[in-house]
Amino acid sequence: MLRNYLRIAFRNLWQHKGFTFLNIIGLTVGMVAFFLIFLYVRFELSYDSMHSKADRIYRIVCDIKTPTETLHASQPSWAVPPHLTGELPEVESAVRVGTGDTWLVYRGDQQFAQDDVAVADSTFLQIFDFPLLKGDRKTALKEPFSVVLTETTAKKFFGSADPMGKSLALGQEKLHATVTGVLKDIPDNSIIKASMIVSMNTITQRLNRGLDDQWGNYGPNGYVLLKPGASAAALEKKFPAFLEKMNGTEMHKINMIPTLFLEPLRDVYLRSTRDGSKTGNITDVYIFSIIGVFILLIACINFINLTTARSADRAKEVGIRKVVGAVKGQLARQFIGESVILCLMALLLAVILTALLIHPFNQIAGKIISPGIFSHPGDLLILLGIAILIGIAAGLYPALVLSSFQPVSVLKGRFATGARGTFLRKALVIVQFTIATGLIIGTLVVYNQLNYMRSQDLGFNKDQKMVCDTRGDSSKLVLKQAVSGLPGVLSTAMSGSVPGGGNPGAYSQIENTHGEMQIANLDLYFVDFDYIPQFKMKMVAGRAFSRAFLTDTTNAMVLNEAAVKLFGYRSPKEAVGRRFDQWGRKGTIIGVVQDFHFRSLQEVIKPLSMRIEPRACDLLSINIDGQNIPATIGTIEKTWKRLMPDKPFSYFFLDEFFDKQYRAEDRFGKLFLYFAVLAIVISCLGLMGLASYSTLQRTKEIGVRKIVGASVGNIVFLLSKDFLQLVAWSFLVAFPVSWFLLHGWLKSFAYRISVYWWIFAAAGMMALLVALLTISFQSIRAAVASPVKSLRTE
Structure with missing residues (x-):
């Protein structure tokens, strides 16, 4: 009996190779995407789970009230x-x-x-x-x-x-x-x-x-x-x-009154919002989890749609088999078995593809998400269970509906697909393209936000800046002087920090608007006289550090605009000349620099102070000419080795260093794009299959319409309009849901774009265009076919 079931199943699948191919490929791609996302999400949730006492380990954090x-x-x-x-x-x-x-x-x-x-x-x-x-x-x-x-x-x-x-x-x-x-x-x-x-x-x-x-x-x-x-x-x-x-x-x-708190170790990576510690994002995990489920759902919808759409073609087969003695249970097992076989074939392909893609996926994610698909054999059982469930779900409709038909009615040709089946397929298409359209909207918003962050005026110049760490070497000032005279070097500066890097916080007292010394914790940059002009920072009040004023090395400070506002001054000019007391140094504020982004755009610009402190300036920033960078680096390296033979020569470019802050967002954007494209491709495969089936069902109608004068355009419009209406409905559903979710995601950025109407309009047009291109292939082929051949079809 089992052999007979298998023989009939494979015969049916082979006779309808096109539908079989679309079913298997769509489900395979969905399973691969779901499994990769599953591995990613599990890895993100596994941080610090290797410690046996993890449930008793807490990180100590602190709120400091000033x-x-x-x-x-x-x-x-x-x-x-x-x-x-x-x-x-x-x-x-x-x-x-x-x-x-x-x-x-x-x-x-x-x-x-x-x-x-x-x-x-x-x-x-x-x-x-x-x-x-x-x-x-x-x-x-x-x-x-x-x-x-x-x-x-x-x-x-x-x-x-x-x-x-x-x-x-x-x-x-x-x-x-x-x-x-x-x-x-x-x-x-x-x-x-x-x-x-x-x-x-x-x-x-x-x-x-x-x-x-x-x-x-x-x-x-x-x-x-x-x-x-x-x-x-x-x-x-x-x-x-x-x-x-x-x-x-x-x-x-x-x-300065501290308050201590405890953060569970397992929550630090994904859920802590403490400055400098947030290396993961639980929101991203939720987003990818939803995307993974949605992609698998789209693949399931495809599979169910194509399976149920084809079920009507087998009505006569069911009638004949019931006449010769087949019972309802046998027919149901046959349909479900065929569906499960298809799913298992898709599973086999999915396992092979995932094994091939896991290493490129690790590179995109920037970490070893999984060393290989077989490192956790239990994962394959999860995929197997999903495949069997999809197969049962897809085979359930034909199994229950077709196996219950009366053979006499079917064999007399009085069988037709019901309105409920048609409504189900339309509803599933709407769900499918709602997800796909939502992912298109999400992709546009994510990439616009990333571009916005990269194109923002940072308030300083980071181009062609090469930074070397002298590590406190006693020859660092001699090195700076020597490098300044090299060909290809435009300027140099020494500092303790550069934008995008760490900097200390300093207990400070600054004179406020009432003439009182107000306590605050300010970020602190130790710099030299050349730092502000080197990075082309703008002074909005007072002056920058100058060698013409000997006291600048001991009792001068420059604040940024955020610090000026912190101490209650209405304009930067009011802060110039005020007193400061910071880490044992006392003096006056000589100028205010325009706010610049010394940290990621995910954070607001914080109050910052700058002081001349040669001993704390270990970073040599070199502004180089872009004409012959390798030669310039070579001459700098020779100078370094001559003056600092005991220090290994290493350097980085400031633009690349600063952009590292957005590496996590870049990876998020890439992964979001790739999975959105996969969701759209899977949706199109399903739409192509349904369009092909719909065209096949209406072959004689198309022939009659062409004979009475219908043009190719009329036929294409006739075959496409129902599907395009479903895509349009899906956009109306996707619009509010996407706006709500993306608005919440953007809140994590201190500086962010607005979700403009044109993003939704562009996403809707893209979804309609993709659907039209998918459908038009079958529609045009049917429209240009000979009406004589169309009328001869059975």
Whole structure:
């Protein structure tokens, strides 16, 4: 019996190769897109799930209230984590982790500029479960100048030799350090990124003594491990008393009141909105989840539409089989079986295509979403289950409807497709193109927003700026002077920060409109005299730093417009000449620079101060001529090696560095575009199949109309208008839904476009045009066919 079912199924599929092909291809593409999105979403949701104690690990964050504002910091002060364990019984352990730094590392005569160097307390490997391949978890980071390397970094420094107990030299001073552990490479789905880890007491006990007791200095990330059963909410309520006990007098004296909060470790990546910590976006995960479901839904609609549309052609087959003894159950199993076979064929192709596409998809996503489709065999069972469910759903209509027909009526030719079947197909087409049109609208909005961010006037010039990090070398000023005279170099400047990079926040007191010294935390740029003209920043009041004024090196400050507004001044001119007191430096404000975007356009421009501080200016910004960039870089490198032979030469271009802030948005835009295109293609495949079937059903009608004088245009319009009306209805549904969802997405950007009417009009026209092109192929072919052949069809 089973063999007979299979023989009939494959015979039917082969006889209608066109419909079979469209069904399989549409479903295959849908499954591939859904599975790739499924892998992406699962990866994003898996951040920091590798730690067995993840449900008890929390990140410590801090709100700092000043008389003018509340700062939302992602780190506590240096003193908070080491004092928590002994003071609060809910805390089992705590750790400070500073990440993202670049250190000079020396191994014999070799020198490396090692990125992603972390510093961490000795409790790091006891709280987090990163696999330690060599060394003792309890003691690896206990002593000063202890270093734990990742597997890749160990091979980079020592090759195939055992690194344990070997020596490295750190920093410009070449401080002796010992390798005390080797860590398996930290996976991509971890918020902690590190290529090597230096013991925290290297900093707190040797390089910068006293940090453990600094309550007003906000430093590395802090994490706390709660005891089993302890409540994070209850612990938060104890923080105010804890801070009051440990540092109450000082914090009230400087009028900066911190409030500590706890963020669950698993929420930090996707849900934290703290400055500098938001590397993921739960909204993007929701959006891609919806897109994945929608694409699979479109593919299912295609499959069901084409399957039910063809079911009427098999009415006589059903009648004959019932006459010769087939029962309703047998017929139902036959139709469902054929549908499931088609789905399983699509599944096989989907698995092959996904295996081929997974590595390019990893590159687009910018991380290893999955090493391969077979890395999680259970995923294939999910796909198998989906395929079987789609097959059952698609085969259910013909199975239940056709198998219940009376054979006498069918064989006498009194069978016709019902209005309910036609309505179902129309409703499904509307749903399908509503999704496709919504994705077209979304693509236009996403790309307009990204272009808007890139085309905004940033308030400074970032073109042809080459930046080198001198890492505090004593020859940095000599290097600047030497580079300034090289051919192809237009100008140079030294600074501690460049736009798009990090910069410190500084406890500041600025004279306000009432003549009082108002406390605030200002972002701080250490610069030299050439910095403001080098980046072509505009002064809106007062003057820039000048060598003509010797006092500019000690008691002069430049503010931006946002800082001026913070202190209540109605115009920038009113702030010029006012007093400041910042980090032990006192003086007057000499000028106000026009606001410029020193961070991503996702953030509003924050209050900023600038001061001359040669010792803190390690970044050499070089404005180069664009005529012969490789030659200019070559001469700069030779000068560097002559003056700084102990420092590896490295550089970056500011425009590329600044644009890195939008890398996540760029990837989001690309993925959104690719999946939107796939959704449209799948929709078109289904529409093409329905148009082909509709044309086939009306072949004789077309022949009669041509004989009585209908033109090709009349026939094309006749065959196309019903489908185009459905597409138009889908636009009316997609318009309000898309506007609501996209308006919410745009709220995450401080500077954003408006969702203009023309975006919706353009999307609607694109959807209609795509549908028309899809339908017209079959319509024109039917319209130009000979009416004699049309009338002879059965």
